[in-house]
Amino acid sequence: MRKDSIQSPPRLFMRFFRWYCHPEMQDYIEGDLLEVYERRIKKSGKRKADILFIIDVLLLFRPGIIRPAEVYIHVNNYTMFRSYFKIGWRNLARNKAYSIINIAGLALSMTCGILIFTFVTHHLSFDNFHQDSNRIYRIVTELHRDVVAYRNCVPSPLGESFRSDYTFGEKVARIYTERDVLITLKEKDKVLKYNETDGLAFTEKTFFEIFNFPLLKGDQRSVLVDPNTAVITETIARKYFGDEDPIGKTFWLGNKFPFTVTGILKDFPENTDLKAGIFVSYITLKSYDPWLANETDGWGGIRDGMQCYTRLQPNVSIAQVESVMPAYVKKHRPTSKNVHHYKLQPLKDIHFDARYGGAMEKQKLYILSIVGLFLIATACVNFVNLATAQALKRSKEVGVRKVLGSLRRQLFWQFIFETAIICAIGIVMAIGLASLILPYANSLFNMHMTLNPFTDYMLIYFIVSLGVVVTFLAGYYPALVLAKFQPVTALKGKVTQQNVGGFNVRRTLIVSQFAISQVLIIGVIVVVSQIRFARESDLGFDQQAIVMIGTGNDATPTSKEALKNEISRIRGVESVSLCFTAPASVDEWGNSIKFNNSSEEVNFRTSIKSADAEYASTFGLEFVAGRNLTPSDTVREMLVNEAMVRKLELESPEDAIGKVIVANGGHMVASIVGVLKDFHDRSFHEEISPILITTYTDDYENYAVKLNLSDAKSTLSAIEGVWSQQHPDQIFGYEFLDDSIAQFYESEETMLKLIQTFSLISIFIGCLGLYGLVSFTVTQKSKEIGIRKILGSSAGNILWIFWKEFAGLILIAFLIAGPLGWWLMRAWLQSFKFQVEISVWFFALAIGCSLLVALFTVSYQVMKAAFANPVKSLRME
């Protein structure tokens, strides 16, 4: 039509019509449509004609006119797929090296993918099995002083008050967990002792009404009501009582408090943060810890482990509940400078909020997922790289297929299908590998993940979609390139490297691969240096050869003193100090003090370390002013550190000497006699806190023993001898100080192991790709190498030609990886108050490593070609 541009009907609907119409009728009906349309334009204008056209098209969309679904393709696809499979398989078998590299790379990266997926879903599933879990909250505390601190516990009376004063909570439950407790079973003639590290929880009955931890035996209504009754998990029951019926049996806490078992809980699933296995009635707390159980004194402070959970009524908002909380602070803590803010933390956040002791930050899960994606991307990149390099070999096949009538679309799918074969083999291997590695991963993270690719639907979905995505990611570009060949050029053998998706694509891919692995290497180097920095820096006190030994919970101040003297007489013991904790420890006693007769508390937190006069000498603490404590069994003198002097805004340490400090709610009044040089009392994540050391004997929990390491073993067993004599029914436990300090960086160590593994894998995959690519270019250039050799170039020269090329790529990769790595690691270091300097050496090392590995990979192939006799490569034509 000549007037086409103005008078054509709406294109979209025309296309729609052509798409659905039965091909037999399409021409005729289209003719009708156009004829009528033309007529209507003349009669009533284009606009109306358009509308009527659209209506016609829509009304034509009916059975009888719509094309039958694929009625033509009655061809038997089975044979075609069998042919694809056969050709694909032959290709794999013929290019063994190429196949192995591809499959290995894909399998490795998908193994990581599967493991990371399992890890992430395991963490995301934490505590997701409780009813109405969106209404369950933990009440937590923000402590506002000069800085804000976050605690996952509350003053003990809060739960009871909240329950009786307000109707917001459908259920409110308090639970006080005491960790590392001594449990004893008294049988006829012997005493069985167990140290329960996960502890024992004083629990209100309502706890099990909020949370879905079902009771196997016992009466839901009556358990945990009476004093001195307990419910225990199946595992604990088996451990204590074997196959006997545990109901009615008795066990003892710390040899003093008997408990009768009245119920058995089903073992908890792996994905809960509740780790304790013994639950005793909350009312028993009255005799176990009167201060904590007291409904008024308890407001004075918060004890670790004292938690409160609530399930709110429907339609109660967080803001509503949090708005009534300040009244409690006003009523019970009117003067304290340590201002409490009670907040509601949703159950689903508990596992992830590190401020409140959550085990796994969401951010870490994201990082891990991204690393997993990176690894998979790297393997796909490899595949693309090798496949396009290999494409040339298959150009003839494509030519023949096209001549015989294959469409581009069919060829595309053929190559996708081949990729799918490789991918499927990779996945099967990956599943196998992942289940082999899982036990190691579990022990590394101290978890119990399971991998069951047959019953876990999420995992099945993941694996299937992983396969599909990887197939397309890896296969799409090569398939496109291959399907695009012109049959004539392909058959004449005139397809050149230029036609095969330029070399630049592959260069870019190599660069991105090496950029990823360099970022990971930089990560490893920075983490290693930071950990080493934290571990090897001078902490301001001795940590070598010092062993911390618990005092045993039935010890009295006098018995402790006696045992201390006994220990100090043992050969090999250099000195002994009775103290609360070592200078650096996770256990702390925070306090608000009053300084210099002021009636107001200071606005910062002070860590009180109760210790005797030998503390400073045992740990090698240095004085900057004043003198050491004199031995005493009451609080008479105090030592502080420089941080305290700074916080009190005194001009010099000497100014502090002689000033009076009131601490522990007025129970401790003494003057400062000495100022200690600052030492790191916590991990490098945190600032040095203001510290107060005094002879408060009630709080002594450890003997710090400095050993002569030459014969530590026999000395330790001698100490155990005297200790056990003193405490026959307790368990002797000790820990070397440097080990417990190393535990500060446990999560960093885990992270280090992870990035180490991942960077190794990524380098390995990258090298596989490089190796494949180089071996291909070398074959391509074998004639060039031959000619060069004949013209007199040495093996070194030839090597240099290749090196130059790949070294250049790695340098470009570094230009991306360097800044990225620097930025990422600086962000990571922010979590440390004391950081290692990021130095140029880190980056030099990273690029050096990748250069070395890459050059080594390249050299092997190139050397083979460079030393070959040029005649061999040149005589063939």
Add this chain to the structure above:
Amino acid sequence: MKKYQLGEFEEIVILTIGILNNEAYSVSIKDEIESRLSRTVSMGALHTALKRLEDKGYLKSYAGESSDERAGRPKRYFEITAMGKKAMLHAKETREELWRAIPKTIFQINLEG
């Protein structure tokens, strides 16, 4: 007799094809029905009916010349087959039989009432 089944719209279409004799193609059929019966006929309904009639063997079609106003698309002319004619007659006869069977009084009453 199931053999000569004709729907109401199908009957109209096949009758119109008869009227148009050799000039019956979709648009002319549509125009004819629209002008004679003053009802609109959608393209979709018409083509479905034509296809169904052809499938039943009452119509046969052949491709005609292509014309400029149809942007080069051919016309498809329809003619009635022998079986189609039988079906038409059958339809007519059954109707008449039914008419005859209606008692005359019905119309009388209606006229009086």
